[in-house]
Every structure is written in C-alpha cells, then in structure tokens.
Amino acid sequence: xxxxxxxxxxxxxxxxxxxxxxxxxxxxxxxxxxxxxxxxxxxxxxxxxxxxxxxxxxxxxxxxxxxxxxxxxxxxxxxxxxxxxxxxxxxxxxxxxxxxxxxxxxxxxxxxxxxxxxxxxxxxxxxxxxxxxxxxxxxxxxxxxxxxxxxxxxxxxxxxxxxxxxxxxxxxxxxxxxxxxxxxxxxxxxxxxxxxxxxxxxxxxxxxxxxxxxxxxxxxxxxxxxxxxxxxxxxxxxxxxxxxxxxxxxxxxxxxxxxxxxxxxxxxxxxxxxxxxxxxxxxxxxxxxxxxxxxxxxxxxxxxxxxxxxxxxxxxxxxxxxxxxxxxxxxxxxxxxxxxxxxxxxxxxxxxxxxxxxxxxxxxxxxxxxxxxxxxxxxxxxxxxxxxxxxxxxxxxxxxxxxxxxxxxxxxxxxxx
Numbered sequence: 001x002x003x004x005x006x007x008x009x010x011x012x013x014x015x016x017x018x019x020x021x022x023x024x025x026x027x028x029x030x031x032x033x034x035x036x037x038x039x040x041x042x043x044x045x046x047x048x049x050x051x052x053x054x055x056x057x058x059x060x061x062x063x064x065x066x067x068x069x070x071x072x073x074x075x076x077x078x079x080x081x082x083x084x085x086x087x088x089x090x091x092x093x094x095x096x097x098x099x100x101x102x103x104x105x106x107x108x109x110x111x112x113x114x115x116x117x118x119x120x121x122x123x124x125x126x127x128x129x130x131x132x133x134x135x136x137x138x139x140x141x142x143x144x145x146x147x148x149x150x151x152x153x154x155x156x157x158x159x160x161x162x163x164x165x166x167x168x169x170x171x172x173x174x175x176x177x178x179x180x181x182x183x184x185x186x187x188x189x190x191x192x193x194x195x196x197x198x199x200x201x202x203x204x205x206x207x208x209x210x211x212x213x214x215x216x217x218x219x220x221x222x223x224x225x226x227x228x229x230x231x232x233x234x235x236x237x238x239x240x241x242x243x244x245x246x247x248x249x250x251x252x253x254x255x256x257x258x259x260x261x262x263x264x265x266x267x268x269x270x271x272x273x274x275x276x277x278x279x280x281x282x283x284x285x286x287x288x289x290x291x292x293x294x295x296x297x298x299x300x301x302x303x304x305x306x307x308x309x310x311x312x313x314x315x316x317x318x319x320x321x322x323x324x325x326x327x328x329x330x331x332x333x334x335x336x337x338x339x340x341x342x343x344x345x346x347x348x349x350x351x352x353x354x355x356x357x358x359x360x361x362x363x364x365x366x367x368x369x370x371x372x373x374x375x376x377x378x379x380x381x382x383x384x385x386x387x388x389x390x391x392x393x394x395x396x397x398x399x400x401x402x403x404x405x406x407x408x409x410x411x412x413x414x415x416x417x
Contacts, residue, residue: 092107122158191206346372
C-alpha cells in the first residue's frame with residue numbers, strides 16, 4: 001500500500017475518534033484522508049461518509065453533505081459493501097430532509113429498502129436511525145418514537161455503547177413533542193449519564209440542552225436556565241450545533257412564557273439566523289422560529305414578524321407539515337388580534353386547531369386554545385372564552401406545564417372579574 005493510502009486510513013481512524021468530541025476538526029481530517037487516499041476506494045468511501053455525517057451534525061454545508069454521502073454510496077456499491085452504502089443513504093436522507101429537497105421521499109424509500117444490509121452495524125449507522133429522524137421531522141411522530149424505542153433496545157442487544165446517548169436524546173425530543181415531559185426528562189438525564197460514560201462530550205451537551213427544554217416546558221425556570229446555560233457553554237468546544245439550537249429554544253421559550261419577549265428574542269434570533277443562513281427549510285427541525293415570531297409580535301415589530309412568518313409558512317405548506325402550519329395559523333391569529341381584527345383572529349385560531357387535529361403536539365394545541373380564549377374574551381364572547389380557556393388549562397395541567405397553566409388561570413380570572 002502506498003504511503004498516502006496508509007496515512008489516509010490512519011486519518012480516517014483519527015477522524016472517527018475526534019467526531020465524538022469535535023465535529024469540525026473531524027471534517028478536516030476526513031477531507032485530508034480523501035486527498036491522501038489515491039485509488040484506495042474503501043478508504044475513500046469511509047472518508048466521504050464521515051464528512052457527510054459530520055457536516056450533517058454541524059448543520060452546515062448540507063449540500064456538500066449530500067454530495068459526499070452520494071459519493072460514499074456509489075463507492076460502497078462498487079465495492080460490494082452494501083452496509084456502507086446503506087449507512088451513506090441514511091446520511092443523505094437526513095441532510096436532504098433538512099434542506100427540504102424534492103428527492104427526499106425517494107431517498108427515504110431507498111433507505112428503508114437498504115436496512116437489512118446494515119442491521120448488524122451499530123445503531124447510528126443503520127438507515128432506520130436516519131429514518132426515525134426523518135419521520136420525527138415530517139410529522140410521523142409516533143412512528144419515530146416507536147422506531148427509536150426499538151433502536152434503543154437493539155443497541156443493547158448489539159453491545160453497542162456508542163449509540164444510546166444519541167438515541168436517547170432523540171427519543172426524549174420526540175416524547176417532549178408528544179407531551180410526555182417526565183419521560184423526556186428521564187431520557188435526557190439517562191443520555192447525559194451514558195454520554196459521560198462513553199466520553200461523548202457532544203452528546204452530553206445535547207442531552208443537557210434537552211433537559212433544559214423539558215424543564216422550560218414544565219415551568220421550572222431555575223433548572224431550565226442552569227441546564228441550557230451549561231449546554232451553551234459546552235457547545236463551542238464540541239461543535240455540537242443541535243445542543244446550541246435546543247438550548248436557545250429552551251431559553252427563548254422560557255422567557256416568552258414568562259412575559260419577556262425581548263429576552264426571548266435575544267436567545268432565539270441567533271439560532272433562527274443560522275437556520276436561514278444555512279438553508280434549513282424543514283420547519284419541524286427549527287420549531288424555535290414560531291417562538292421568535294411570537295416574540296416579535298409582542299414587541300410590536302410587525303414587519304419583521306411577517307417576513308419571518310412568510311418564510312417559515314412557505315416551507316411548511318410546500319412540505320405539507322401540519323404541525324408547523326398550525327403554529328403559523330396561530331401566529332396569523334396573533335397578528336390579526338394585535339390589529340384589533342378579532343373575527344379574523346378567531347378564524348385563524350380555528351384553522352390552527354383543525355391542523356392540530358392532524359398532528360397533535362399538545363403544548364402547541366394548548367397555546368392555540370389560550371390565544372383563542374383571549375380573543376373570545378376581547379370580543380365579549382365570555383361564555384365561549386371561559387370554555388376555551390378551561391380546555392387550554394386542562395391541556396397545560398395534563399402536561400404539568402406550570403407557567404402556561406398559570407397564564408390560562410390568569411385569563412380565566414379576568415373573565416370572572
């Protein structure tokens with residue numbers, strides 16, 4: 001073997017180690033391996049797949065991630081390595097999903113068809129893992145939860161110690177959407193423990209950020225801030241972009257429910273700017289956008305709110321994401337209410353509730369009911385408002401979302417005088 005090829009193989013091994021702690025450094029090592037590999041197609045395939053995966057985890061240069069994944073797939077098939085090809089198709093799928101490209105459904109079908117070839121690989125390398133992420137983002141939330149639960153069990157059967165921290169954080173995020181907040185918090189804490197045991201700093205920060213988000217939803221402000229701040233402090237060391245985005249979402253959401261839209265905006269705006277700059281079009285992957293729109297509305301920055309909402313809603317409707325369309329309809333209602341157009345506001349909230357029925361994200365549905373009840377109260381429809389606000393309170397109490405529940409109780413007290 002030529003010296004360059006030997007060095008390339010060593011670089012691939014080093015890059016894989018570094019990918020657990022520093023994604024950006026791993027990308028450069030994988031690219032260096034590609035330049036050194038010459039005609040060593042096996043090393044080239046592994047290095048291209050590595051670049052693709054790390055760029056996806058950084059949420060950067062996603063078009064390049066897709067190109068590297070496609071190259072790795074082609075090389076894997078040429079080599080007769082169906083498992084490597086399957087892993088690469090999975091990486092291509094999640095990058096395509098983030099960008100919202102037209103080929104995504106075809107890639108998802110290819111990923112599902114290739115799962116058998118990779119079922120003995122570690123869980124993170126299996127197409128089914130990528131499919132679970134894809135289903136989570138494309139509103140097949142229950143399907144994603146079932147798949148991730150199966151993959152967690154599968155990781156134990158395989159003796160796979162590297163995958164559980166990632167599986168747990170995604171399972172927790174899905175459960176958070178489904179309103180199973182206590183379970184989501186437990187996943188986040190288990191994920192921190194397993195990440196620490198396996199030396200995966202990036203995933204420790206991600207699980208910590210998830211804990212912050214869950215605590216924000218539960219209304220535990222002190223712990224939410226503590227966890228999110230620590231995740232943000234750790235993120236630059238690892239290049240863990242998901243940890244940063246989730247921590248910002250947690251802090252922005254908390255400040256919004258506490259009635260501090262200016263503070264909410266300070267946390268959310270950098271995350272939203274990053275998503276727009278890097279072309280992330282998948283609405284369910286950047287749910288913090290909805291909170292930023294609401295913060296802008298509350299601050300009276302209408303033009304900015306409308307511009308951001310138009311961008312987000314165009315993607316939501318193009319990609320047919322019911323949960324995001326529901327959020328957009330609620331934001332349209334808030335804009336109308338701010339203008340004093342209460343009938344238009346109530347109609348927008350009613351439309352949002354129809355979309356919520358297609359994909360139920362309980363906390364979001366509760367927020368829409370709260371906004372509708374407030375509009376009905378302002379329109380002097382006191383009986384309707386009372387019923388709507390009681391429904392909102394029931395949702396928040398069922399979730400143990402204390403701060404949102406207190407806002408609903410406050411609105412009910414205003415009706416009763």
